[in-house]
Amino acid sequence: MKLKRLEISGFKSFRDKVVMDFSEGVTAVVGPNGCGKSNVVDAIRWVMGEQRVKALRGKKMDDVVFNGSQDAAPVSMAEVTMTVARDGQAFPGAYAEFTEISLSRKVVRDGESDYYINKAPCRLLDVKEFFMGTGVGTRTYSLVEQGSVATMVEAKPEDRRLFIEDAA
Amino acid sequence: MKLKRLEISGFKSFRDKVVMDFSEGVTAVVGPNGCGKSNVVDAIRWVMGEQRVKALRGKKMDDVVFNGSQDAAPVSMAEVTMTVARDGQAFPGAYAEFTEISLSRKVVRDGESDYYINKAPCRLLDVKEFFMGTGVGTRTYSLVEQGSVATMVEAKPEDRRLFIEDAA
Amino acid sequence: SRARFAETFAAVNACFKEVFAHVFPGGRGELLLTDENDLLETGVDIDIQIPGKRAQNVSLLSGGEKSLAAIALIFAILMYRPTPFLVLDEVDAALDDANTNLFNRLIKDVANKSQVIMITHNKSTMEVADSLFGVTMQKQGISSLVSVNLN
Amino acid sequence: SRARFAETFAAVNACFKEVFAHVFPGGRGELLLTDENDLLETGVDIDIQIPGKRAQNVSLLSGGEKSLAAIALIFAILMYRPTPFLVLDEVDAALDDANTNLFNRLIKDVANKSQVIMITHNKSTMEVADSLFGVTMQKQGISSLVSVNLN
Ligand SMILES: Nc1ncnc2c1ncn2[C@@H]1O[C@H](COP(=O)(O)OP(=O)(O)OP(=O)(O)O)[C@@H](O)[C@H]1O
Ligand SMILES: Nc1ncnc2c1ncn2[C@@H]1O[C@H](COP(=O)(O)OP(=O)(O)OP(=O)(O)O)[C@@H](O)[C@H]1O
Ligand SMILES: [Mg+2]
Numbered sequence: 001m002k003l004k005r006l007e008i009s010g011f012k013s014f015r016d017k018v019v020m021d022f023s024e025g026v027t028a029v030v031g032p033n034g035c036g037k038s039n040v041v042d043a044i045r046w047v048m049g050e051q052r053v054k055a056l057r058g059k060k061m062d063d064v065v066f067n068g069s070q071d072a073a074p075v076s077m078a079e080v081t082m083t084v085a086r087d088g089q090a091f092p093g094a095y096a097e098f099t100e101i102s103l104s105r106k107v108v109r110d111g112e113s114d115y116y117i118n119k120a121p122c123r124l125l126d127v128k129e130f131f132m133g134t135g136v137g138t139r140t141y142s143l144v145e146q147g148s149v150a151t152m153v154e155a156k157p158e159d160r161r162l163f164i165e166d167a168a
Numbered sequence: 169m170k171l172k173r174l175e176i177s178g179f180k181s182f183r184d185k186v187v188m189d190f191s192e193g194v195t196a197v198v199g200p201n202g203c204g205k206s207n208v209v210d211a212i213r214w215v216m217g218e219q220r221v222k223a224l225r226g227k228k229m230d231d232v233v234f235n236g237s238q239d240a241a242p243v244s245m246a247e248v249t250m251t252v253a254r255d256g257q258a259f260p261g262a263y264a265e266f267t268e269i270s271l272s273r274k275v276v277r278d279g280e281s282d283y284y285i286n287k288a289p290c291r292l293l294d295v296k297e298f299f300m301g302t303g304v305g306t307r308t309y310s311l312v313e314q315g316s317v318a319t320m321v322e323a324k325p326e327d328r329r330l331f332i333e334d335a336a
Numbered sequence: 337s338r339a340r341f342a343e344t345f346a347a348v349n350a351c352f353k354e355v356f357a358h359v360f361p362g363g364r365g366e367l368l369l370t371d372e373n374d375l376l377e378t379g380v381d382i383d384i385q386i387p388g389k390r391a392q393n394v395s396l397l398s399g400g401e402k403s404l405a406a407i408a409l410i411f412a413i414l415m416y417r418p419t420p421f422l423v424l425d426e427v428d429a430a431l432d433d434a435n436t437n438l439f440n441r442l443i444k445d446v447a448n449k450s451q452v453i454m455i456t457h458n459k460s461t462m463e464v465a466d467s468l469f470g471v472t473m474q475k476q477g478i479s480s481l482v483s484v485n486l487n
Numbered sequence: 488s489r490a491r492f493a494e495t496f497a498a499v500n501a502c503f504k505e506v507f508a509h510v511f512p513g514g515r516g517e518l519l520l521t522d523e524n525d526l527l528e529t530g531v532d533i534d535i536q537i538p539g540k541r542a543q544n545v546s547l548l549s550g551g552e553k554s555l556a557a558i559a560l561i562f563a564i565l566m567y568r569p570t571p572f573l574v575l576d577e578v579d580a581a582l583d584d585a586n587t588n589l590f591n592r593l594i595k596d597v598a599n600k601s602q603v604i605m606i607t608h609n610k611s612t613m614e615v616a617d618s619l620f621g622v623t624m625q626k627q628g629i630s631s632l633v634s635v636n637l638n
């Protein structure tokens with residue numbers, strides 16, 4: 001499985017829709033302090049089903065919806081779509097025939113999140129199950145937040161075990 | 169009061185004695201990862217009376233004594249001396265006539281620390297009292313450890329209050 | 337005592353507003369008491385608005401914005417109650433080039449009142465220093481000093 | 488299950504020893520179980536010896552040494568169980584120039600098996616990337632993308 005595209009709109013500082021097409025190898029995301037780089041990481045975590053408000057650096061779930069700027073008004077909805085492409089191995093379960101899958105998450109202010117796979121509404125559980133077999137779940141070693149690289153070394157032994165379990 | 173000189177010997181990675189003479193303005197301490205820069209900060213904290221093992225990044229108080237390297241044997245004693253010079257305002261209390269004061273701390277493995285002011289043995293309390301009036305105590309805003317600059321902003325409101333109290 | 341805390345809080349807050357406006361031109365930073373009626377127990381909140389953005393909870397600030405806001409608060413406290421010397425260990429690690437240059441200018445200001453001892457890997461910050469100590473491990477595992485030539 | 492954890496632990500540990508020796512030539516890194524008799528509850532300890540130094544408690548490692556040891560562990564786990572893509576947010580912040588170059592070489596290796604998305608302020612790390620996204624706030628407070636020219 002390869003990450004092919006990320007579409008972000010109304011999510012955190014991304015009021016206007018942006019589309020990021022990814023290629024093989026290493027993609028660097030660069031820009032000045034506060035421009036929105038880590039918000040892209042939060043968008044990836046969020047579309048993969050992240051439920052912990054703190055892991056998205058907010059105080060409430062609504063903090064992911066664009067909250068306005070000095071000149072711009074807040075919006076009422078945030079939406080992120082991740083498109084992944086098959087890379088050798090087929091997708092798990094019912095998605096085996098597809099060569100591409102798009103996963104979306106939408107939320108309106110004060111509302112619940114809606115999830116979609118290939119534009120068809122689904123449950124959070126379906127999204128979680130899709131990623132479960134691929135090792136890219138939201139808590140494992142495949143996503144390292146800003147400032148927390150040394151966590152594995154500084155962690156208590158019983159917490160360090162969780163990283164090994166994720167790889168099992 | 170100005171920091172004039174720091175002498176470090178047998179403390180952490182400084183097996184052999186080093187002498188650092190400081191001047192006015194900004195002094196930068198530079199060097200590759202793991203060479204001993206933050207150990208200099210620990211030496212400053214330690215000679216000013218730091219008692220918390222964790223604040224010196226160790227597990228036990230002996231961790232401040234040079235523990236050996238691949239080729240060198242451990243030593244049995246650590247000693248740091250800080251020399252401060254008068255800068256306009258006189259030193260507090262009994263030290264008012266001095267233009268320079270040296271503060272030392274020595275420890276042998278498995279032993280207690282010994283403290284000295286101008287080479288005369290004194291108590292930890294004397295050292296603490298000396299620094300109390302100057303605002304350079306070991307816990308205040310005047311020493312920022314590696315990786316913890318954002319602490320004041322991320323702290324809980326009741327903890328942030330402590331920084332303000334230190335300035336009272 | 338209550339009066340002392342109130343006085344310190346008010347003075348530091350005034351300095352913070354000033355330093356913050358200098359560090360984030362067009363923005364606004366201030367300290368707030370969580371409980372004004374209980375000066376002995378009250379917490380201190382921080383309310384920050386980055387220029388061009390809405391005021392938000394500090395947890396949403398970026399890594400660099402948090403570092404810079406914290407540096408502004410430290411320098412504000414120093415403005416009110418300078419200390420003889422200041423030790424900073426890689427406080428510039430999260431800053432981009434523009435904010436590093438800003439930090440370098442701030443450090444020069446602070447060094448007028450306090451001696452500054454600063455650990456950094458940043459070349460432009462080294463250039464701002466009045467003197468340099470190089471630390472090395474010529475003998476593996478054993479720290480020693482070496483003179484540094486910036487070029 | 489017990490057997491699965493034991494197998495994963497052994498394999499990751501073998502990878503960690505290999506990656507660590509590559510990252511810290513002459514040093515030794517390994518994982519240890521805190522309680523071998525209870526595979527369902529045991530913790531995992533980490534025993535690190537930096538080249539030229541004695542093995543010490545990891546709490547005494549420097550900021551850069553900790554980052555590099557953690558990067559070695561992450562890459563060791565990836566060696567055993569690669570993931571389709573890897574997201575790294577400024578993991579190179581504490582590294583000096585030499586270790587940054589080492590990191591850049593490691594990233595290229597990892598990118599053979601996993602797609603890497605990496606946020607960095609480090610120019611030499613940007614140069615290693617196969618493609619670049621620039622994020623900016625041309626309209627204050629609103630993020631947008633911009634093409635980046637490295638020179
Ligand atoms: N819901 C939201 N609405 C509007 N802006 C938001 C929202 N959530 C976060 N932000 C803004 O996003 C900015 C932080 O972005 P981010 O953390 O991605 O920065 P960054 O590019 O990673 O910077 P650094 O290099 O300092 O780490 C903050 O200024 C914050 O105010
Ligand atoms: N008691 C001791 N005896 C010998 N070496 C020690 C002792 N305590 C710490 N060290 C060594 O000191 C080194 C760490 O030094 P320090 O934290 O000062 O590095 P640094 O120059 O700040 O590096 P960085 O740029 O990565 O932050 C470690 O490698 C550690 O093993
Ligand atoms: Mg960031």
Ligand SMILES: [Mg+2]
Pocket residue numbers: 205206314425549550551
């Ligand atoms: Mg350090």
